[in-house]
Amino acid sequence: MEKLLVTIGGPTGIGKTSWAIRLARHYRTEILSADSRQFYREMRIGTARPTPEELAQAPHHFVGHLSIENDYTVGDFRRDALERLETLFGKYDLLILAGGSGLYLDAVTRGLDEFPEVDPGIREDLERLLVEQGLGALQVLLQEKDPAYFDRVDRENPRRLIRALEVCLGSGKPYSSYLGNRQSPGFFTTLRLGIDAPREVVYDRIEKRVLAMVQAGLEEEARALYPFRECNALQTVGYQEFFSYFDGDLDRDTAIREIVKNTRRYAKRQGTWFRRDPDIHWIPYDAATEVATRYIDERMKSLEDGN
Structure with missing residues (x-):
């Protein structure tokens, strides 16, 4: 059977982790994360990294495997992800690649443009x-x-x-x-899923998740990482706002409101990225698992039939 990589994209807070786990359990397979901030072990709360309970439900790769002090590019991820896929496809016919970083999903499935070395x-x-x-x-x-x-x-x-x-x-x-000189890998076929919800639902979920992160200790996590605030990994929503609070540029309540506002802006940009992709098949965020598995099964059968 031809190997199939199912990608799961969509804006932050939409439920990609839950969907990836549900599909991995259904197909008895494994998950590769393409969330470029969940790579870092020190950034547990602020990146909404899968919990130990979630990680126990299905094997995950590229979650918390780096330190914030590591320089790790999208090119590095593409190389490592393709190596892992080659290994795992020796065991599985279907694997899952999930994350809100559209650039990282595309890097694995569509390749990267090559650029010259610069000073x-x-x-x-x-x-x-x-x-x-x-x-x-x-x-x-x-x-x-x-x-x-x-x-x-x-x-x-x-x-x-x-x-x-x-x-x-x-x-x-x-x-x-x-741009435009990419080469896709030749050892698997990609099926792209997007998790969708009305904007007001996305924004409400984001606000609730930010408040839950604060309750879970985001401020303390950010304070522990403050000495490393110049690291590229920390140039992200959730940490920068608390760093500004620690610097005295914002009060605490304003910092939290800014996290909500900036996360919503980020989600809007993610949505714009994914909406430009005509190959994505959209699934409602609250749909039954069968809505996705039915579509995947039809695609798998089509591949078996040579279509």
């Missing part, structure tokens, strides 16, 4: 520009250097802006000129 000093200059002049300075510079990519990039994400700009400045060519 590390360029990134340092851009990081300095971000600190001294803010996000707007990066946006203006990218609009000048690569207007085509500027029109499609998440302009609120400084990491994406800096990555594009360092390629533009280091190569003398637009970042967008290096």
Whole structure:
């Protein structure tokens, strides 16, 4: 039988972990996480990492396997995930790859574009520009250097802006000129699922989850990680707001409200990313497991029939 990788995407707080576990138990298989923040063992609460009880329900990979001090790129994840998939497909015909990081899901299933090596000093200059002049300075510079990519990039994400700009400045060519040369792996077929809910439901779930995280000790976790706040892994919602509170720039209640607001913004960007993908089959967040398994079974039968 042809090997099938089922990916599960969708905005934060939608229930991807629950869906992945339900499907893994149904098909008696294993789960690979493509959530780029759940990789880090120190970030347990703020990333809503699966609980020990959830992890016990199905084998998981790439959850809490790194330290925040490790440099780990999407390219590193693609390499490691493909190696793990090759091994696991020796045992299973179907595996599950789940997470809200659309870039990481695509890296495994569709490949990555190749970019030239650039002088590390360029990134340092851009990081300095971000600190001294803010996000707007990066946006203006990218609009000048690569207007085509500027029109499609998440302009609120400084990491994406800096990555594009360092390629533009280091190569003398637009970042967008290096896009579109990906190669998908050839040893499995991908079936893409998206978990969907009305925006008001997503926003309500996010607020409840943030408050639950705070109740579970997010502030204490962030305080323990404060000495490492410059690590790339910690440039994320839930930690940055508490760091601002610790610095005296926000009061505690405002920091929590900012986490809710910024998580909602992140969920909106995730939704935009996934909605652009015509290959995703959408499943209501509150649907019965059979709604997804019926669709997967039909696809598996189609593969067996050579269609």
